[in-house]
Amino acid sequence: MDRPPLLEVKGLVKRYGGLVANDRIDMQLRAGTITGVIGPNGAGKSTLIGLIGGAVVPSEGSIRLDGRDVSRLPASERARAGVGRTYQIPRPFLDMSVEENLEVAQYSIAPFIRATVAREERRALLARTGLADVATLTGRALPLLRRKRLEIARALALKPRVVLLDEVGAGLVDSEITELIELIHSILDARTAILIVEHVIRVVRECCSRTMVLNFGKTLIEGPTADILGNDQVAAVYLGTGGARESQTADGTAPAADSAIHVSAPEAEAQVLAPLTAPASAEAATAPALQFSGISAGYGQARVLQGIDLTVERGQAIAILGANGAGKTTLARTISGVITPTAGALLIDGQDVSGWQPHQIAALGIAHCMEGRRIFPTLSVQENLLIAARGADALTARERLEAVYDLFPILAERKTQGGTSMSGGQQQMLAIGRALMARPRLVIFDEISLGLAPIVMDKLYDALALLKKARMTLIVIEQDVDRALALADHAYVLEHGMFALSGPPRQIAADPRLRHIYIGGAEDASMGELTSIG
Amino acid sequence: MSDAIVSSPRVGSASTGGLVEVAVLVGALGVLWFVPDFAGDYWLQLGFRTCVYLVLAQGWNLMAGSAGLVSLGTSSFIGLGAYAALGLLNRVGAPLPLALLICATAGGVLAALVSPALFRLRGLYFTVGTLALAELLRLLMVNVSAFGGATGIILQEDPPALPVLFRYVLVLAFLASLTITLCTRTRVSVILRAVRDDEDAAAQMGIRPYRVKLGAFVLASALAAMAGGIQAAKLGAIEPYGMFGLQWSIDVLSMVIIGGVGLRLGPLVGALFVVALGEALADYPEAHTAIAGVILIVLIRFAPQGIVGLAVKLPLIGRVQA
Amino acid sequence: MPDIGIISSTIVAGVLLGGILALTALGLSIVLGVMRLVNLAHGDFLVVGAYAGLFFLQFTGIDPLIGLPVVAVFVGMLALPVYSFLLAPLAGRGAEAQMMTMFAVSIILENAFVLAFSADTRSIARDYATVPLTLGPITFPLIYLIGFAISVTLILAVHWLVSATAFGRDLRASAVDAQAAATLGVDVKRVQMLTFALGAACAGVGGTLMGAAFQFGPSSGGAYLLNSLAVVVLGGLGNVIGTLIGGIALGALQSIGGLTLGDGYRDLVGMALFLLVLAFRPDGFLAKGRT
Structure with missing residues (x-):
């Protein structure tokens, strides 16, 4: 532990407009160790990988690789400096064979490597990652699991010192995860550090010596993996009990059904919604x-x-x-x-x-309030709402608009503002309001x-x-x-x-x-x- | 399976395939070298045009098929080469091969100079930027009297005889094809295709996409400049409207799309097709380009891999191609 | 040093002409904004407009400026089958397939013009095209002022359509996130088709104005397209008011360039500006001011 860390992240911040995706992250990766990063969806884990890998430019903070500040280098230079990453959704070169996918990495860092040496290295990598039998197939022909393996193989072909694995376990069945864990262990040697961002907790438990939990872009807690995974606060973050109003049982599962909604005058509120709710049609009552x-x-x-x-x-x-x-x-x-x-x-x-x-x-x-809100930045708040009131005359549209504004008064205050100028929560209200403007039967x-x-x-x-x-x-x-x-x-x-x-x-x-x-x-x-x- | 063959030209050993290709090229050069000994002027003219087109199409195919750069500015470099060649021949009395080499350098330098503007944003901007570049250069030539203005310049000595020119352009086409073979049969090819497929993922593999695209652009531009140089030597008189005309860009784009973008045989098949179409419709010049337009629309819609792509999908030919 | 009258006349003429240039670029701009398509046949749509104005005058004897609505509808209608039969089937095949298809359409149109109307250059001959208008020291052709007024009116009308109507809402939403718009009930294909037709209709009017102000021929489309691209790049993509400002800026700078360097350099100034803006301000001078 006396050696300086291989990779040192200090005060790393990434802002997208008003949204802070990563907020003052500190992290140290030591050679010969595997570190895990977990946290709920949207906590900023993939952003962190992007920042370290060079695909995302940091707003503040520094990333040092072997003491050298690499935070302003583009992704290609980071790769050359020894940072290999995988993508959460695999991005193989679709029209190239599996073997050629590896050649890309080999020839970019060592253009004059001897062909026989390169071939031996590829064969070894393919055997190690379980891709030997598909070496001549194109990336397009591979199923998801094989694509994930190719992501890892390609990153390893860079002979990286730091390996960043982004959700490599997602979508795999248990036996595949066992193989994956073996693979990750086999990558590790004394001069390499691995960072795993993962939802599959088993991977984290069985691979990582230390784990960091991200929540809302910030480090919630960091420590030895066993302690972190046994921590009730962490379980609460995952199951969403961290912020619920009801008192929770110790095991983190809430007494769900009776967490009543506090509304001052529910009947009156329901009345307000009338313009937004379609009447039940008689004809399809059976279906x-x-x-x-x-x-x-x-x-x-x-x-x-x-x-x-x-x-x-x-x-x-x-x-x-x-x-x-x-x-x-x-x-x-x-x-x-x-x-x-x-x-x-x-x-x-x-x-x-x-x-x-x-x-x-x-x-x-049928209205669909889409993941990621999908607010139109070039439309004002009111226009974002009106666009969903298809076929409604001006009067009806006005009624629905008023109903949405009653439901979310903040939207009325911001109605002339650009749709994406508001905070995340307000944008989500807008997205919900927009779905309701269609007067849907199902949302x-x-x-x-x-x-x-x-x-x-x-x-x-x-x-x-x-x-x-x-x-x-x-x-x-x-x-x-x-x-x-x-x-x-x-x-x-x-x-x-x-x-x-x-x-x-x-x-x-x-x-x-x-x-x-x-x-x-x-x-x-x-x-x-x-x-x-x- | 045929799709896999199309998209991955390297079936079997790369070096063997490359050597076969080089052998075929050398053989073709050896045989065609003697064409002037028995063929008449008509066939030499056609052969000359086919070779010029092939040089242009090889370069364009490298850019579009391997690096994803769709250019409408081929005429910029043809015109540059034409003016540079005649300038060198007239003023300095340079021998033609040397003049052509200098043309190539000039084409490459121009490409490098304008690349900051053209590569600034991805995709469409490159296309419209190259279009504007050709127009800019044409207007410049029209207006600057040192370059002969709208009337252009004339080669002072007599142009070389047609058989001589044919052999020059044959060698040029051979060299262009050989260069492209080197780019597509060696490790350079995986780098180029990686950038075309997914620039970001390529960067994450340590590739510097800007340099790769610049390299393809410079190489294609150097080839186009040489093609322009030898075309000018044959014509003996050039003017800006012809040498910087959009027709060049139309022809080269048509050839590659008709032949098959990104396919090794695409430029050759496309060049032969366009020359043959031109001959078949020689008496109807207006209909000629319009028919080329219709063919383009139909191929883009129904056969995005062009004639070669269609042929490879037929099982028999596909196997032979492999 | 030319006298002040010539300088001011040139600049005023440039600004007025710039208004017309803005209109000729408007269709290219909105189609680019909504469909992410660089319509390489846009210049030829303008030429269609010029011929339409010319033949409208020849066959009806009615002044083409009065017949502008007819020309607009005619060119807009012509664009509908181009969208439905050539562009719509290529949706999802990447921007290049559509762009190359429009390039082929451009080639075909240009040849069709030669076959149908011969290679002669023509102009829509009206008195106001040549009559000079004098205001103090400033003199310029009357057609510039008429064209400017029509262009600015039409551009403002399109701006109103895009920024204040339900169709404009659908158009702007489809431009930024077609999938989300479709999920909310917007028929994105229909919006694109109407946008394409609207762009062509504007090109029809712009083409008639160009045909009245200048000579044109079957191959004028190339130069029209390049000028329009320069305007769009100067003004910012898919930005209606930006297009107007970009057009006026281009017109003024071209006039100044022509005055100082010689008339042959007018268009050269445009192309040089185009490449310079691409190199240094790729989002246009008005990167922030999106409508």
Whole structure:
């Protein structure tokens, strides 16, 4: 411990406009060690990897590699200085063979390396990363797991001193994770340091000597991995209990169903929402509001949803839970038509709408409050709202606008401002308000609490509770388990593109497997048992 | 499987493929060298034009197919080469090969000089920037009397005989093809394709994308300048509207898209096709470019890999190609 | 040193001409903003406008400036099938496929002009094109003032359409995040088609004005396109008011360049500015002032 650290990060800050993605991060990576970084979605973990790897330019702070300040060097120079990284979503060179993908790294750092030497190195790397049998296939032809391995192999071809692994475990099954852990251990030698950003806690537990927890862009806690993972505060951050108003039980699972929403005059508030809630239509009263039958969907080669069945009744509020990469957002996008299912049928009010365009599905009264808010920066707050009031005459649009302003008064104050000039929480209110402007029958809320302070989350969930009272059909996709379970009538937990658990919220909240799915912890309960449920 | 062959030209050993390619090129040079001994002027004219086009298309294909740079400014470098060549021949009395080498240098230097403007933003700006560059140079030549103004300049001595010129341009086409072979059959090719596929990921692998793109641009520009130089030596008289005309850029782009962007045989097939189309429609000059336009639209829509891409998809030819 | 009358006349003429240049670039600018497409056939759309104005005059005898709405609708309608049959099927294939397709359209149009109208240069001959207007020491052709007034009016109308109407809202939303807009119910393809047609309609009017102010021929499209690109780069992408300012700046600078260096350098000044702006201010002089 007397040697200086291989990589030293001091006071690292990254701001995007008003948003602080990384706030004064300090970190030291020593040669021969593996360090983990964990934290909920939106905590700034990928930004940290980007900052160290050179893809993101820091706003403040320094990054020293072997004592040399590299914080202003572009990504190419960092790679040459010995920083290798993987991408969370693999980015192989799609039209090049696996072997050529490695050659890129080899020849860029050593253009005149002897061909035989380079070939031997590649063969060794491919064997080590389990890619020897696909060496001549193109990157495009590889399935997700192989692409992830290629990411690692490519980073290693740089012969890096610091290896940054961004969510390499996400989307892998348990046996694959075992192999991954072995691989990570095999990378480590006395002159190398590894940084792992990971949602799969098992990887962190079995690889990292020290772990840092990020929350809201800041370091929440840092220390030996065993201490960190046993820490209730950390579990609370993951399950979202960290900021909930209700007192929590010691094990971090909340008494969910009765976390009542505090609204001064609920009846009056519900009245306010009338212009935003579509009346129940008589004709389709028998058909469910939404039905998935055997839906598979994904992006290109990557099949994310694996034959999902789901029925949402009118007026029901359902919660879709699951760890990062489980397929929650893909599910939402499939409903709104952004993604066309590759198999199965999507029914809305009993009508098969598979393959419909997003604007046609929107016209059926389905609103999608998208992940990441997706506020239009070139439109004012009011314009952002009005754009969703399709086909409404001026008077009706005005009524709905007033109703949204009643729900979120801050939006009325800011109505002429640019949509993205507001804080994250206010933008999320705008996104929710915008979804309601369509006077929808069904609304999908995708990760509305992401990266927001607990008090802001409370406000948003108060609004959702009102919508539920008004008998609007709600699909809530959340990382924050407690808030979603408190709201929902029924909950589903996604794992690897299938439902691993489903049932009433109280039952789900009490189920010990929920915690396993989120923060691993497969000490005794076997993963095999878990996956068999889906 | 055919897709994999198209996108990854290196099936089997890289060096063997490269050696075969070099052997084919040398063989072609050896055979074609003797064409002037028995072919008439008509065929030499066609051969000359095909070779000039091939040089241009090889360079353009390197930029677009390997580095993702779509240029509409080929004529800038053709015109520059043409003016430089005639200037050197007239004023200095330099021998043609030396003049062509100086043309190549001038083309490369110009490319390097304008690259800060053209590479500033990715993608479309490069295309519109190259278009503007050609227009700028044309206007400059029209207006500056030292360059002959709108009437251009004339080669004072007699241009070399057609058979001689044919052999010069043949060697030039050979050298251009050999250079591109070196770029696509060696480790340079993986670097180029990495930058085209994903610039950010390439940078993360230690590649400096700016330098790579600049290299491709400089090389293609040097080739275009040499093509312009020898074209000017053949014409004996040049003027800005012709040498800096958009038609050059249209032709080279058509050739590569028709042949197959990023494919090794694309430029050759495209050059032959465009020359043949020109001959077939020689009596209808207006219809000629319009038909080229229609062919472009159809190919972009239905066969983005061009004629070679279509051919490789046929199983039999695909195997032979591999 | 030329006298003050010539200098001020030149600058005023440049500013007025710049207004017309802004209109000729407007279509290119909004199509670039909404569709991320550099419409390489834009110059030829302007030429279509010029011919349309010319033949409108020949066949009806009505002044083409009165017939401008007809020309606008005509050129706008011509653009609809170009979008539906050539551009829409290429959606999702990257910007280059669409750009190259429009390049091919440009080649075809240029040849079609030669076949249909011969290679002669023409102009829309009206009295006001040649009549000089004198205000104190300043003298310039009347058509410049008329063209400027029409152009500025039309640009402000388009600005109003983009910034204050429901269609403009859809247009701006589609430009920044087409997927989010579609999810909210915006038919993005339709917005793009109408934007493309609107751009072509503006080009039709701009082309008629250019045809009345200057001579034109089948191959004028190339020069029109390059001037329009210079205006767009000067004014900032997809920015309506920026396009107006960019046009006026280009017109004034071209006039000053022509006065100091010689008339042949007018267009050269434009191209040089274009490359300089690309090198040093790639987002345009008005990088912040987006509408």
